[in-house]
Amino acid sequence: NAGVMQNPRHLVRRRGQEARLRCSPMKGHSHVYWYRQLPEEGLKFMVYLQKENIIDESGMPKERFSAEFPKEGPSILRIQQVVRGDSAAYFCASSPTWDSNQPQHFGDGTRLSIL
Amino acid sequence: GDSVTQMEGPVTLSEEAFLTINCTYTATGYPSLFWYVQYPGEGLQLLLKATKADDKGSNKGFEATYRKETTSFHLEKGSVQVSDSAVYFCALSDQGAQKLVFGQGTRLTINP
Numbered sequence: 001n002a003g004v005m006q007n008p009r010h011l012v013r014r015r016g017q018e019a020r021l022r023c024s025p026m027k028g029h030s031h032v033y034w035y036r037q038l039p040e041e042g043l044k045f046m047v048y049l050q051k052e053n054i055i056d057e058s059g060m061p062k063e064r065f066s067a068e069f070p071k072e073g074p075s076i077l078r079i080q081q082v083v084r085g086d087s088a089a090y091f092c093a094s095s096p097t098w099d100s101n102q103p104q105h106f107g108d109g110t111r112l113s114i115l
Numbered sequence: 116g117d118s119v120t121q122m123e124g125p126v127t128l129s130e131e132a133f134l135t136i137n138c139t140y141t142a143t144g145y146p147s148l149f150w151y152v153q154y155p156g157e158g159l160q161l162l163l164k165a166t167k168a169d170d171k172g173s174n175k176g177f178e179a180t181y182r183k184e185t186t187s188f189h190l191e192k193g194s195v196q197v198s199d200s201a202v203y204f205c206a207l208s209d210q211g212a213q214k215l216v217f218g219q220g221t222r223l224t225i226n227p
Contacts, residue, residue, distance in 0.1 A: 004158070033214065042119075042204060042217035043159070056214060091158055098213055101147045101166045106158035 004029075004107035005074075006092050012113045013082050021077040021110045025094030032075045033104060034067060037089040049075060079112075087114045117142045121205050121218035128195055129226050136190040136221050138179075138205035146207040148172075148181055148188040149215070153202045162190075162203070197225045 005024040013019050025032050030051050035043040048056040049069040060067070064082075069075040079086055089111050093104035122137040140146065147166045151159040163172030168183035177192045188205060205218040 006158075031213065035215075035217075040220075042219045043215070045214040045216070048213050056212075059214070093159075093215075095213070101164075101208075103149060103161045103164055104215060106151075106160070108156075108158040 004092055004094050004105050006090075006107035006110050008110060009108065010111050010113070012115060014115050015083060016081050019079040019082050019086070019112055021079075021090050021092075021112070022074045023077070023092030023094075023107060024074040025092075026096075026105055029094035029096050029105070031095045031098060032069050033093045033095075034075075034077050035091045035093065037091060037109070039088075043091060046077075082112075082114050084114050087112055117146070117207060117209050117212075117216045119205050119207055119216055119218035121203075121221050124220070125222040125224060127224045127226065130197055131194045132225075134190070134192040134195045134199075134223070136203055136205075136223070138188045138190065138218060140186050140188065140205075140207050142186075142207055142209050144210040146209045148179070149206045149208070150177070150179055150188070150190050151204045151206060151217075153204065153220070155201075159204060195223075195225050197227050199223060200225045 032049045034046040037043045045059040047067045064080045066078045089109045091109045093106045095102045095104045118141045149164045150162040152162045163174040165172040165181035171180045179190045202220045204220045206215045
């Protein structure tokens with residue numbers, strides 16, 4: 001399966017813990033996007049990365065959230081000191097180029113629950 | 116800023132009914148327009164797209180036409196099936212901006 005792979009599918013954390021979400025893009029894709037979906041809402045853009053570079057982080061909360069896409073390995077979305085409001089589905093998407101006409105391909109998401 | 120507005124849901128139809136889900140947009144440039152579908156517990160799948168005015172995207176019996184004059188991209192299907200039950204998202208990406216801007220989604224339920 002050469003699709004976008006996200007893990008874990010489900011993640012449970014207690015308030016104050018750290019959450020790490022992983023995303024491996026489709027083969028041949030070097031552009032990765034992270035989106036957050038709150039219950040019964042649409043997806044909201046968080047961050048756009050290329051290998052080793054953050055291109056657009058205009059949707060990232062100013063504190064506790066960070067993202068990386070290293071030269072080797074998956075992209076990581078990291079949430080420090082989680083709070084109840086971080087409970088959501090987090091989706092990763094990838095595309096082969098920067099071209100806005102190219103559709104983004106989505107993974108199945110990580111559903112984060114904060115106790 | 117850019118935005119997408121979809122018709123309020125949920126929408127419930129009988130099998131073989133005609134479907135329209137309205138979508139209008141606001142954008143500063145000349146965006147590409149997309150419809151994505153989300154089945155329960157899954158990620159989004161691209162349903163169709165259009166990249167310039169008057170283009171018609173189509174897939175699996177669904178169609179949508181890029182109308183610049185009305186800034187709309189309404190989704191239509193002539194005869195829906197139970198398997199079409201899902202949440203449908205209209206989205207745009209503006210030129211020079213790679214991020215997608217989504218509407219709030221429309222939940223569609225088709226009864227046999």
